Amino acid sequence: MPTPLPSPYFIAASSPAAALVGLDAGELANEDFVAVFTGNKVAVRSQPLSAVYSGHQFGVWAGQLGDGRAITLGDIATPTGPMELQLKGAGLTPYSRMGDGRAVLRSSIREFLCSEAMAALGIPTTRALIVTGSHQPIVRESVETAAVVTRMAPSFVRFGSFEHWHYRNKQDELRILADYVIKNFYPEFAGAVNPYKELLAEVTRRTARMIAHWQAVGFMHGVMNTDNMSILGLTLDYGPFGFMEAFDANHICNHTDQGGRYSYANQVPVGHWNCYALGNALLPLIGTPEEAEEALDVYRPAFGAQLDELLHAKLGLRDTRDEDGALFDAMFQLLQANHADFTLFFRRLSGLRVEDPSFDTPLRDLFIDREAFDAWAATYRARLRAESSDDALRSEAMNRVNPKYVLRNYLAQVAIEQAQNGDYGGVHKLLAVLERPYDEQPENESYAALPPDWAAHLEVSCSS
Incomplete structure (x- = not known):
């Protein structure tokens, strides 16, 4: 059961998320809704539960974990x-271990905003309905205040949910869980010769595609432990995440991740590693290692095909040609060498005109080595000419897939600091901007600006 918080108050709610479950976001500020979504009141037909799971954390088997502060x-x-x-943050559960079962305002606002920002970007994700707060002090590195975020998903079953039963040699429970997931979320596999192999293959495929979407938009999860991997291929558990700014393929967004296991570049192989961990857990049901390997082999082609499709769209290319891989590789090398802003590069690229380089200035200014940019742009222009690309049509198409607005850490930090002082207007405004990431929004131009100098010193970690 949730543990009540003193004097809970409303912070923000998501209209698109509310609409998914037939609620009016405008009514969620009402006292009864605030009480229910803080855990101070349990709805009549609700039967709260917390789930057990285990997991590999930073590549090391951590044993039993479970919903230490999440109550469904x-x-x-x-x-x-x-x-x-x-x-999330509604008090102690049987799996809280040494924790207090709480979440702080800072991390709750970050999860709320990023869940909805990712959804607006079209990336598979859990959703966030509402975030509420309380002035109850919570001790982390410093004393903060409590908050609860209500998140939504068809299921919160994780890779670690299967690992838990496998490592305890509980094959009956393992089969019950797998059959439940197949029946409710993958019914097309129920009659397959080997439904568990098909389950592993589809989860692997979804995971690969999800990570391709992450890479294409510059999103870094920060803590891709197997207990943070969704069996539905959804982005799950927003902690020390970040969106790429000055491009560095080796960027580590999680200050706790000193070895760089979950860097931007490593997300791709780590996703595959995590699928292997799931395959190992499902092996008693699948049968042979060879069958599990066949299922896991879908990862690389699924990731490659999805990323290739996304990159073609981001560069406004209508067809696929053999030389495109070299064009993409040269682009990332150029971004790496110049540490150009990831989001602004793709957004400004839509303004490039095939026959008039004078329009390149805003894009060109992102690069220290302008001559290197000019050389790449010449190759890109030649590729556009080869398919008779129309500037206006291409620009419109590119702006539908290259966001102007992402949840940069400094934007979140400004909104959080305002909220910590009792002003939630910054959260509401930032949410409204992020719900329309592809629109120009000239009145909100400042939200698309390069980060200020002080933002370079921001650090996010697993502490929340």
């Missing part, structure tokens, strides 16, 4: 199927 209230029927509602 139940699910709501929607036109697309049941949607679970889960409180």
